Amino acid sequence: MxxxxxxxxxxxxxxxxxxxxxxxxxxxxxxxxxxxxxxxxxxxxxxxxxxxxxxxxxxxxxxxxxxxxxxxxxxxxxxxxxxxxxxxxxxxxxxxxxxxxxxxxxxxxxxxxxxxxxxxxxxxxxxxxxxxxxxxxxxxxxxxxxxxxxxxxxxxxxxxxxxxxxxxxxxxxxxxxxxxxxxxxxxxxxxxxxxxxxxxxxxxxxDMAEAPTTPTASSSASVTPSATPTPSPNALPTVSNVTYDYIVVGGGPAGIITAERLAEANKKVLLVERGVASLVSMGATDSLPWNQSLTPFDVPALGTSLSKLGVIGDYLCEDVPGMAGCVLGGGTIVNAMVFIHPQSVDFDDKWPSGWKWQDVEAAAGRLYERNPGSTLPSADGRRYDQSLYKVLSSFLSGMGWQSVDQHEQPNVKHMAYSHPSWSIGDGVRAGPVRSYLPLVQDRDNFFLRLQTKARRLVRRGGRVTGVEVENVTGGIEIINVHAGGKVVLAAGAMSTPRILFNSGIGPVDQVKTVQDGSTGITLPPQAEWIDLPVGQGLKDHPMFTVSVNSNSNFTAYNTSSVMSSPSALDRRLYAQGSGILTQGGHRLQFWTSNEGTDGVTRFYQGSCSPSGEGTMTMKLYLTHGATSSGVLGINAAGSTILETDPWLTTAADKEATTRFLEGLINDIETSSGLSLQDTSAQDILAQMTSGDHWVGTAKMGPDDGRHSNGTSVVDTNTKVYGTENLFIVDASIHPDLPTGNTQAMVMVAAEAAAARILAQDSIGGAA
Missing domain, CATH: 2.60.40.1210 (Cellobiose dehydrogenase, cytochrome domain)
Incomplete structure (x- = not known):
């Protein structure tokens, strides 16, 4: 996360x-x-x-x-x-x-x-x-x-x-x-x-109470967090004396993959990330007391416990309406490492021509060669702490569900279950920070700036000439690209729209909010605003978290001990790249589907982990096929906000999800060894939360969003409509939700996007 x-x-x-x-x-x-x-x-x-x-x-x-x-x-x-x-x-x-x-x-x-x-x-x-x-x-x-x-x-x-x-x-x-x-x-x-x-x-x-206090005018005003002091509206930015072929904004998975591929092609590339590095080798100081080379984020066993253990707060974005990583590596540093290879229908349903599975399969192959994920990360070839898996797999197989290897059978997503897939390699959290960045980190044509937040794009009409950034001290600076250079946005589905709004790109009402706001952003002349449906297609997996009781005596692994000192056995195994510390927190994942009243097939995922004495937590998601969407906007203080929720807004989504939950409840309640704490689908629906798998706020498609009935922000080469040299490669361009957690699909799409950008590149090599 x-x-x-x-x-x-x-x-x-x-x-x-x-x-x-x-x-x-x-x-x-x-x-x-x-x-x-x-x-x-x-x-x-x-x-x-x-x-x-x-x-x-x-x-x-x-x-x-x-x-x-x-x-x-x-x-x-x-x-x-x-x-x-x-x-x-x-x-x-x-x-x-x-x-x-x-x-x-x-x-x-x-x-x-x-x-x-x-x-x-x-x-x-x-x-x-x-x-x-x-x-x-x-x-x-x-x-x-x-x-x-x-x-x-x-x-x-x-x-x-x-x-x-x-x-x-x-x-x-x-x-x-x-x-x-x-x-x-x-x-x-x-x-x-x-x-x-x-x-x-x-x-x-x-009678023991003091006189009541009521909110004052100042205390009831809208408050928005800020990572650094708000720059003075009258502050003049400095201009960097270094220019680049490419500036990639955002050091999450899409940004790192794209920047690496561009640098690999001998382009002069600057990667800008607003957060810090999380690896000890890159300067992180929050190492574990029992292993000074690792932070809590590195140890797979802690992946699902980072919030509970109170270590995740320093790596979260403060100005978005959901969970997002503002750290080098983005969400791949703070999430639970779930790495679901997309099924072919994830691309074939809503992605435009040129982006179907047969078109991106080679990009997926390039990704998996470097960052394959693993369902068996322990070097000794063993799986540890498998009591939950035995209980739940027995229950599912008894209902006719199929056991699959989700890496080998990614298209089997109906009544199927598997050992979990995690982005883990060599016993530690994987992801592009480890699988891509080291390949170019020492090249003389690759540059990385941390704690540098992109504020806006500097542009003249449709040509972007540079990026205005705010550094860690609050200073404002403009970094330029060469005359033939390009800017690539990869700040994520909730932050890329902010940069676009701040640059006069998006619905007029959102840009006017920036104009009338308190951030001191300099917009281009109104005649140069580009009216595109930025933020209009926001999608996310709704999540439902339930607790299931069993007659078994398994317990949850004590992750708190990992922060201070794991057992001698666990430490000895981990030193060899083996043992329970190399595994994420989940023990089983399952998928199924149903057809909605609108004829659309909807998929559901369950990620299951032990939570206590004989109890397990199921995190259930409505995934691919969901027809609901929302709207992401911006407020006067510069934070992106949810103007319309994206979850279960269509009757067909709600009906199909209710039917899925009712079926699950019935199957569990009629089983011999399991019981649910909440036995009403309506109770479970009422506790819906965000899956934090955001996509679609700058959708890709052939229908130019500047025109009547156009819905897309970027074309099929990932270039923003109305611009000459501005591209987007992150989850904001995804026109649809995948069947599982988004991180693998984000990386596949970034690999494909980088290849398309390079294919149309007019820059003649590194500067």
């Missing part, structure tokens, strides 16, 4: 992965105040949230948050509904010896704005305390019971709530409207038993 910095709160996504014994609230009496709460605690972190209610519930409640701190730092939050968007959120943190609390609400997955409604918070000082390890905040929330979808209702007997925890302080701890850093230390869901939270003593407890 961003300094994933005090980066922005990317998503208060909740999961249904708690074990059955730690899912519902229970009775608790606070010794400091005597208040009787229904309280839920996360056993792993020590986070707790409690509720006390009057016998006749109206609009108020008493709450208590206990927030574990890391070196006296951190914040905790609760969603009074099951997810982040559309729900009332409460976040609290210590500021010295005092408490700061903030009510928030957001429509998008980004740092939420302060709530502008009538609700207010009053601290109960007797129940508020702070020390170096924990912070407890007790409060009266007046006007906070609003009803669905914002909060629970007065008549609810129980309600699903979400929690979030960060080990990083808000950017301005003294301000209740501060930007909240990403909740990297933990998040999840629990059920609050509201009917058991009622008490006749409620009015006595209310």
């Amino acid at each position: 961003r300094s994933f910095l005090t980066r922005g709160l990317v998503a208060l996504s909740v999961v249904l992965g708690a074990s059955a014994v730690n899912y519902n609230s229970s009775a608790y009496t606070d010794s400091a105040t005597g208040i009787d709460f229904q309280r839920w605690c996360d056993e792993g972190t020590g986070y707790c949230f409690g509720v006390a209610l009057p016998e006749t519930v109206e609009s108020d409640f008493i709450g208590q948050l206990t927030v574990p701190l890391s070196e006296s730092k951190g914040w905790g939050g609760v969603s009074l509904g099951g997810q982040m968007t559309e729900n009332l959120l409460l976040a609290t943190w210590p500021n010295g010896d005092s408490a700061v609390a903030s009510l928030r609400k957001t429509k998008v997955y980004s740092s939420p704005d302060t709530f502008s409604g009538d609700a207010s918070i009053a601290e109960i000082p007797k129940g508020t305390s702070v020390n170096s390890t924990h912070f407890t905040y007790t409060f009266l929330c007046s006007g906070c019971i609003i009803g669905t979808p914002t909060t629970f209702s007065a008549s609810d007997d129980s309600y699903l709530m979400g929690w979030a925890l960060s080990k990083t302080n808000p950017s301005t701890p003294g301000s209740p409207s501060s930007v909240l850093p990403y909740h990297a230390a933990g998040n999840g869901a629990f059920r609050m038993l509201l009917s058991q939270a009622k008490s006749a003593q409620y009015s006595t407890w209310v």
